Amino acid sequence: MAKTTNKVKGLSGSLGLGARRVIAYVFLGFISVLCLFWFYVLLVNATRSHGEMTLGFTPVPSTHFLDNWKSLMESSLPVIRGMLNSLFVAAASALLSTYFSTMTAYAIHAYDFKLKKFMFTFILMIMTIPSQVTALGFIDLVGKMNLEDSFIPLIVPTIAAPVTFFYMKQYMESALPLSLIEAARIDGSGEFRTFNSIIIPLMKPAIAVQAIFTFVSSWNNYFTPALILHDNNKKTLPILIAQLRAADFLKFDMGQVYMMIAFSIFPVVVVYLILSKHIVQGVAMGSVKG
Numbered sequence: 001m002a003k004t005t006n007k008v009k010g011l012s013g014s015l016g017l018g019a020r021r022v023i024a025y026v027f028l029g030f031i032s033v034l035c036l037f038w039f040y041v042l043l044v045n046a047t048r049s050h051g052e053m054t055l056g057f058t059p060v061p062s063t064h065f066l067d068n069w070k071s072l073m074e075s076s077l078p079v080i081r082g083m084l085n086s087l088f089v090a091a092a093s094a095l096l097s098t099y100f101s102t103m104t105a106y107a108i109h110a111y112d113f114k115l116k117k118f119m120f121t122f123i124l125m126i127m128t129i130p131s132q133v134t135a136l137g138f139i140d141l142v143g144k145m146n147l148e149d150s151f152i153p154l155i156v157p158t159i160a161a162p163v164t165f166f167y168m169k170q171y172m173e174s175a176l177p178l179s180l181i182e183a184a185r186i187d188g189s190g191e192f193r194t195f196n197s198i199i200i201p202l203m204k205p206a207i208a209v210q211a212i213f214t215f216v217s218s219w220n221n222y223f224t225p226a227l228i229l230h231d232n233n234k235k236t237l238p239i240l241i242a243q244l245r246a247a248d249f250l251k252f253d254m255g256q257v258y259m260m261i262a263f264s265i266f267p268v269v270v271v272y273l274i275l276s277k278h279i280v281q282g283v284a285m286g287s288v289k290g
């Protein structure tokens with residue numbers, strides 16, 4: 001009797017687990033469809049002409065993709081140059097932000113000094129200050145340093161990224177034992193060699209996540225570049241998209257706008273595909289450790 005009861009309980013438990021798994025997959029599939037649907041709408045609209053879009057949305061792609069692309073390339077906006085500008089600024093920002101934020105988090109995590117707690121709290125306090133509050137003083141400083149129409153004010157400040165630092169510090173708390181650092185020191189490894197050869201490889205999953213976030217944030221940033229960049233050949237894609245959308249009625253073409261937006265999100269998708277492997281590895285490592 002007891003064996004029969006245990007078998008029934010085991011069968012019901014397996015059925016319950018299977019039902020929960022099916023529900024989870026259905027829910028995740030639904031969320032995925034919702035997220036990808038808007039990309040599909042963007043791609044469909046990039047294939048339609050301005051006149052077709054005034055008639056309303058249709059899920060079937062049209063035949064004006066090459067026409068919209070040709071019209072965009074023949075416009076007065078330096079689209080390719082804007083793409084290269086955005087790519088340079090976003091890539092440099094992601095590289096500097098993740099590297100120096102990881103270095104700062106490592107210093108707070110691995111060293112003991114008097115102002116350690118104060119520095120950690122101070123960095124978190126800076127994280128609560130929105131960039132719009134300091135924009136006026138920042139633009140005034142940029143003007144005094146003659147750095148307008150330069151990428152330097154868009155790249156160098158990303159070295160101090162409190163949000164990235166906080167994420168790296170929390171990741172180190174669970175993934176970087178201090179005994180490993182002590183062992184490297186005993187073996188005669190210098191501090192910079194330890195950081196670059198041991199800490200950076202261990203932090204790859206966290207670095208990949210923050211590199212994507214920093215890259216996308218810099219890529220989509222319109223506020224600061226619009227205040228600093230005035231030369232058309234120095235402007236990034238978000239500024240060019242805004243200019244394209246602000247065209248007068250006779251020159252306004254929704255096909256161009258959607259083609260420009262589709263063109264602008266392509267590098268972001270590529271960066272995510274390149275770094276997604278490390279993100280999946282990080283999630284797997286976390287689940288095993290848990």
